[in-house]
Amino acid sequence: xxxxxxxxxxxxxxAISGVLVAMEKKLDLFGVLIIAFVTSIGGGTLRDLLxxxxxxxxxxxxxxxxxxxxxxxxxxxFVNQLKYLRRSLFLFDTIGIGLYTMLGIEKGLQAxxxxxxxxxxxxxxxxxxxxIRDMLCNEIPIIFRRKEIYATTCILGGASYFLFTRLxxxxxxxxxxxxxxxxxxxxxxxxxxxxxxxxxNKEA
Amino acid sequence: xxxxxxxxxxxxxxAISGVLVAMEKKLDLFGVLIIAFVTSIGGGTLRDLLxxxxxxxxxxxxxxxxxxxxxxxxxxxFVNQLKYLRRSLFLFDTIGIGLYTMLGIEKGLQAxxxxxxxxxxxxxxxxxxxxIRDMLCNEIPIIFRRKEIYATTCILGGASYFLFTRLxxxxxxxxxxxxxxxxxxxxxxxxxxxxxxxxxNKEA
Amino acid sequence: xxxxxxxxxxxxxxAISGVLVAMEKKLDLFGVLIIAFVTSIGGGTLRDLLxxxxxxxxxxxxxxxxxxxxxxxxxxxFVNQLKYLRRSLFLFDTIGIGLYTMLGIEKGLQAxxxxxxxxxxxxxxxxxxxxIRDMLCNEIPIIFRRKEIYATTCILGGASYFLFTRLxxxxxxxxxxxxxxxxxxxxxxxxxxxxxxxxxNKEA
Numbered sequence: 001x002x003x004x005x006x007x008x009x010x011x012x013x014x015a016i017s018g019v020l021v022a023m024e025k026k027l028d029l030f031g032v033l034i035i036a037f038v039t040s041i042g043g044g045t046l047r048d049l050l051x052x053x054x055x056x057x058x059x060x061x062x063x064x065x066x067x068x069x070x071x072x073x074x075x076x077x078f079v080n081q082l083k084y085l086r087r088s089l090f091l092f093d094t095i096g097i098g099l100y101t102m103l104g105i106e107k108g109l110q111a112x113x114x115x116x117x118x119x120x121x122x123x124x125x126x127x128x129x130x131x132i133r134d135m136l137c138n139e140i141p142i143i144f145r146r147k148e149i150y151a152t153t154c155i156l157g158g159a160s161y162f163l164f165t166r167l168x169x170x171x172x173x174x175x176x177x178x179x180x181x182x183x184x185x186x187x188x189x190x191x192x193x194x195x196x197x198x199x200x201n202k203e204a
Numbered sequence: 205x206x207x208x209x210x211x212x213x214x215x216x217x218x219a220i221s222g223v224l225v226a227m228e229k230k231l232d233l234f235g236v237l238i239i240a241f242v243t244s245i246g247g248g249t250l251r252d253l254l255x256x257x258x259x260x261x262x263x264x265x266x267x268x269x270x271x272x273x274x275x276x277x278x279x280x281x282f283v284n285q286l287k288y289l290r291r292s293l294f295l296f297d298t299i300g301i302g303l304y305t306m307l308g309i310e311k312g313l314q315a316x317x318x319x320x321x322x323x324x325x326x327x328x329x330x331x332x333x334x335x336i337r338d339m340l341c342n343e344i345p346i347i348f349r350r351k352e353i354y355a356t357t358c359i360l361g362g363a364s365y366f367l368f369t370r371l372x373x374x375x376x377x378x379x380x381x382x383x384x385x386x387x388x389x390x391x392x393x394x395x396x397x398x399x400x401x402x403x404x405n406k407e408a
Numbered sequence: 409x410x411x412x413x414x415x416x417x418x419x420x421x422x423a424i425s426g427v428l429v430a431m432e433k434k435l436d437l438f439g440v441l442i443i444a445f446v447t448s449i450g451g452g453t454l455r456d457l458l459x460x461x462x463x464x465x466x467x468x469x470x471x472x473x474x475x476x477x478x479x480x481x482x483x484x485x486f487v488n489q490l491k492y493l494r495r496s497l498f499l500f501d502t503i504g505i506g507l508y509t510m511l512g513i514e515k516g517l518q519a520x521x522x523x524x525x526x527x528x529x530x531x532x533x534x535x536x537x538x539x540i541r542d543m544l545c546n547e548i549p550i551i552f553r554r555k556e557i558y559a560t561t562c563i564l565g566g567a568s569y570f571l572f573t574r575l576x577x578x579x580x581x582x583x584x585x586x587x588x589x590x591x592x593x594x595x596x597x598x599x600x601x602x603x604x605x606x607x608x609n610k611e612a
Contacts, residue, residue: 022348029400030355031348045254050453052462054256059321076403117467131544136335138344140546144430144439151438196437199484226552233604234559235552249458258460263525280607340539342548 003099008067010096013089014040015071016082018133023079025137035133036072040064042129047104047121051111090190098182100126101154102175105161119158126154126182147196149189157182207303212271214300217293218244219275220286222337227283229341239337240276244268246333251308251325255315294394302386304330305358306379309365323362330386331355351400353393361386411507416475418504421497422448423479424490426541431487433545443541444480448472450537455512455529459519498598506590508534509562510583513569527566534562534590555604557597565590 018039022032041058048056058064075082082089104125108118127143127150134141143150160181164174188194222243226236245262252260262268279286286293308329312322331347331354338345347354364385368378392398426447430440449466456464466472483490490497512533516526535551535558542549551558568589572582596602 023403025344026404027344027348028351029403031345032403034348049253049457050462050464050467052256052460054254055315055317055321056254059254059317059324062318062320065320065324111463113463113467114470116470116473117463120467120473135339135543136345136348138342138546140433140435141439141544144435144442144544147436199431199437199440200434227607229548230608231548231552232555233607235549236607238552253457256460258458259519259521259525260458263458263521263528266522266524269524269528339543340549340552342546 004063006095006099007103008063009092010099011040011064011067012071013092013096014129015068016075016089017093017130019072019075019079020082021133021137023076027137029076032076033069033072035136036075037065037068038136039129039133040068042132043100043125043127044103044129046128046132047107047125050124051107051113051121053107053111094183094186097126097150097154097186098157098179101158101182102161102179105158105178106175115162119155119162122158123151123154127151147198149185149194149196152196153182153185153189156185208267210299210303211307212267213296214303215244215268215271216275217296217300218333219272220279220293221297221334223276223279223283224286225337225341227280231341233280236280237273237276239340240279241269241272242340243333243337244272246336247304247329247331248307248333250332250336251311251329254328255311255317255325257311257315298387298390301330301354301358301390302361302383305362305386306365306383309362309382310379319366323359323366326362327355327358330358351402353389353398353400356400357386357389357393360389412471414503414507415511416471417500418507419448419472419475420479421500421504422537423476424483424497425501425538427480427483427487428490429541429545431484435545437484440484441477441480443544444483445473445476446544447537447541448476450540451508451533451535452511452537454536454540455515455533458532459515459521459529461515461519502591502594505534505558505562505594506565506587509566509590510569510587513566513586514583523570527563527570530566531559531562535559555606557593557602557604560604561590561593561597564593 015036018036019032021039022035025031027035041056041064044058045056048054101122104122105118107125108121113121130143131141157178161174161178164177165171169177219240222240223236225243226239229235231239245260245268248262249260252258305326308326309322311329312325317325334347335345361382365378365382368381369375373381423444426444427440429447430443433439435443449464449472452466453464456462509530512530513526515533516529521529538551539549565586569582569586572585573579577585
């Protein structure tokens with residue numbers, strides 16, 4: 001129940017981010033709908049494809065599709081009001097990537113993959129919906145560009161899960177703790193403007 | 205036999221649309237070939253991947269690959285004459301998306317998916333070859349932009365199939381009727397310039 | 409052992425090509441890492457997805473991930489020195505596509521696909537990492553554009569394998585011979601500037 005609420009909040013936040021990017025590109029109604037879908041379920045879909053977990057998750061129950069559909073309709077109607085929700089959306093998104101990271105890791109463990117592959121799957125689940133959104137909108141994916149720490153929080157949070165279980169912390173506690181690590185790192189990174197190290201020469 | 209003819213006509217129409225987009229972008233011979241392939245078989249490939257139906261359909265017999273190959277060779281040679289075929293190509297394309305929608309729905313039913321997921325699969329089969337074509341050609345997918353009703357006819361046609369079967373119409377009749385719904389809606393939409401509702405402010 | 413060395417050299421060459429493209433686009437550290445990964449393992453991943461060979465290869469052992477990671481770190485540090493390695497990189501890349509073509513063909517044979525599909529899989533394994541790299545970097549894939557013979561050498565080399573086995577040459581010899589066909593054709597094509605036939609009018 002608790003997870004499902006978070007899952008839906010994350011789905012909503014991702015769908016709205018899709019709507020905003022798509023409307024900035026002046027896509028039509030169908031385009032906005034597809035971009036919102038892809039942003040929400042693209043990461044999990046890629047994960048399921050890579051491990052052979054088909055039919056992919058969102059095809060097996062109506063929760064995602066109906067949540068996204070309702071979100072898109074409301075987001076289009078209230079698009080001018082969305083700016084007042086920026087802070088909530090940021091929070092939902094942050095909680096979303098925390099949960100999605102751990103959902104991806106869980107699937108990786110079920111497929112008996114190595115920890116580093118599980119972390120990769122978790123990061124994909126959290127971040128690659130946005131990557132596909134940006135590809136469809138003809139942009140270089142934003143998470144490859146903005147130097148802000150985003151995907152990195154998923155990687156570190158995912159790694160913390162394996163650290164916690166190594167320290168003999170029970171799995172369910174480690175699971176929740178890792179979600180909080182992702183969320184805290186993201187909040188701290190934004191609060192203190194922590195960025196990835198610059199790999200280019202100053203003058204470049 | 206009847207289906208196969210339609211299937212091949214659709215494949216040809218999609219491949220030619222790929223050749224035209226690729227040649228507009230001045231791609232080389234290999235690029236034109238790949239774009240034609242992707243346009244023809246991209247939608248069905250995505251569908252097969254999502255439901256785990258592998259090896260994907262076009263890998264299992266030579267019909268598609270050879271049809272597309274011959275189409276590309278002829279289309280490149282007779283590219284200047286293609287404009288005289290515009291009306292036929294539009295018709296093939298329209299028949300193609302009708303058939304592909306139902307082919308996708310059929311696969312969804314075989315995988316025991318919910319009707320709404322089947323409709324999504326059908327629409328993908330019909331429309332997402334063009335989406336991948338446009339991504340490869342560095343364009344925002346045309347079906348997300350032109351406000352014209354295209355994918356929407358697949359969605360409505362697909363929905364009509366489930367309506368028909370609910371009304372106890374035998375499956376094979378419903379199947380053909382739904383194909384005609386897609387085709388008719390598309391023809392009507394183009395004839396009367398019916399578009400998706402505008403979701404942007406007039407002044408924008 | 410011999411194959412593994414070649415495989416790693418190919419992986420390194422592909423990863424470096426990813427780093428160079430990503431750094432030209434001024435991506436951040438995470439972006440450079442992902443582009444390097446995708447360039448190296450994208451072709452094989454696509455191949456594995458199409459034939460349903462999941463979890464995809466690179467998820468099953470640490471060789472690829474660690475090779476690519478180390479390559480990226482070194483490539484970023486020594487980016488200014490990379491230009492002195494251009495010739496070696498070209499050679500690694502050429503050996504890489506030769507080997508990857510045959511690795512793809514082998515997987516196709518294991519999946520009992522027709523020769524032409526095996527050749528398609530081989531070409532994808534060798535060339536489609538670069539295609540996905542270019543899509544993510546918002547460019548039309550370079551192998552669709554430069555008229556240089558690149559993918560074509562994989563197709564011809566792959567075809568030579570089936571020719572050799574038809575001529576009753578033992579499989580393992582045919583395998584190695586086909587790798588050499590790819591490599592030789594690529595070297596000859598670059599040496600003598602052999603290109604695909606131009607499909608456009610001169611004046612265009």
